[in-house]
Amino acid sequence: MKTKNKYQDIKDYFKKKIQTGVYGVGSYLPSENEIRAQYATTRTTVRKALDELLKEGYIEKEHGRGSRVLERGKSLGLLTLKGFSGVTDYEVKTRVTQKPKLSDWDDSIDFKLTEEERRANCVFFQRVRYINKNPIVVENNWYSSKALELIPAEDFVDGSFFKTLMQKHLIEITGAEQKIRAEPSSFEIAKKLNITPNSPILNISVRFRTSRAGLNLYGNLYCNTAEHPIGNSYFR
Amino acid sequence: MKTKNKYQDIKDYFKKKIQTGVYGVGSYLPSENEIRAQYATTRTTVRKALDELLKEGYIEKEHGRGSRVLERGKSLGLLTLKGFSGVTDYEVKTRVTQKPKLSDWDDSIDFKLTEEERRANCVFFQRVRYINKNPIVVENNWYSSKALELIPAEDFVDGSFFKTLMQKHLIEITGAEQKIRAEPSSFEIAKKLNITPNSPILNISVRFRTSRAGLNLYGNLYCNTAEHPIGNSYFR
C-alpha cells in the first residue's frame, strides 16, 4: 500500500478498526509492546501513531492500563455535533419527519454550492429532536446525490446519520463551517416546534466537509432555545 | 523550579517567552539542535516540548526552516474569541461604554458563581463592537475583584482585555463554557444596538476559566445577527 511512514500505517490501521467497530467503544487496543512486535518497530514509532489517535479523539490513554477506545471518533467543537448528546439529564428523542428523498437544492442553504453540486440533484431529509417530548429542534439536511447514494432512514446506525457515514461508509468529517443567527420563526417552523410564529429562534447553518471527494453535508437547524439554551464547552 | 519533566520545562520556558513577546509573532524559535544543546538533552525531548506548543497553537513548523511563532497563542473554537476578529472585510471597532468599575454581581450571569466569588465584589465593564460604524454587539464582562485587580481601560493592550491578561499578567484561558440562545431584545440593549425592542437577538453567555486560581471571567454578549451572522469554522 502506501507504507510511506510506518507510524501512518499503524495509525491508519487502528483508526479503521475503530471506525468499523472491530475495536468497540470502551475496549482496549493491544499494548504498545504488542503493537511494536507486530510491526517490527520501536515503541517510539508506535507511540507516535497512538499520540495522533489520542489527539484526534479516538482513544484515551490510561497509565498502567492501556489505550481505550472513546465514544465518537471525533470531537469537533461544534454545536451541531455535540449539542444535544450532552444533555443527559433529559430524555432526548429524534424523529425522522422526512425520510431521505431525491430533491432540488433549497434556497435556505446559505453556503455557496460547488459546480458539481449545483449540476446534481440532492438528497434531503428532515429530523425533529425532542426533549422531554417537546419538539426543540428542526434539522434539515442535504447532500449531493452524485457524491453519495441515498441512505434509507432504516439504515441509520442508532438513528444517527453521522455514525452511519463513519461506520458503514468509512467517511470522516474533516471540517465544518457554521453561521449562527437569531431570527423570527417562520410559520412552518413555529408549527413544528409548537411556538408562536415570529418568536425568536436560533438558526444554525452548517456545512460539513468530508473525507470523500465532492461530498459536503449541509444542515439547517432551527432551535427553540427558550427552555434549553445550546451549551458547549472547550478545554485543553 | 519544578523541573519534574524536562520537556515540560522546555515547553513552559518557550511558552512564557512567546506570551511575553520575547519571541514575537512571525519570529523563529532556536533550532531543535540549539535547544537540545542548551538543555543538555536529546532532540526527542525537545521535539516533545515543541509538539505540545504546536498542538496548542503557539507555533507552526516549517520543514527545512524552523519553528515560527503564530498569531494568538490560543485557538479555542469559541465564538466569543474568534467571532469578530475573523471578519476582516469590514471595519471593526470597539468602544468601551463602561470603564472597569467595582460593582455587584449581575443576575444576567447565568452560571453559578463560586463561594469565593459570591463573597467578593466584582469588576464590571461593558464594550460595544461596531461593524462599518453600526453597533452590532454589546458585551458585558465581570470578574471577581478578589482574584484580579481592577485593570483600567487605558491599560488594555490594543484595546483587548484578553491580550492584556496574557501579556501583562501571564494569565491564560484554560477553558470555557458557553450557552447560546435567541431571545427578544430588551429595551436597553435595543437602544444600544439601534434596533426595535423585542426583535430577535442572539445572546451568548460565557464563562472563561483561567490559569489563575479563583479567577473566572464571565461574559454576556448580545448580538444583532440580522446583517452579520456569527460564523466560525473548525478543521483538523
Place this chain on the structure above:
DNA sequence: AAGTGGTCTAGACCACGCG
C-alpha cells in the same frame, strides 16, 4: 553544502494499576 525539521532505531528507567 549546510542547516533545519521528519522519521526511526534500540535500548533504559520510572510511575501507575492490578492481582
Place this chain on the structure above:
DNA sequence: GCGTGGTCTAGACCACTTT
C-alpha cells in the same frame, strides 16, 4: 511482581529550504 504507559538517551538517515 508484572504489565502497562510516560519519559529519556544517543545516536542514524532522510526530506526540505536556503545560501
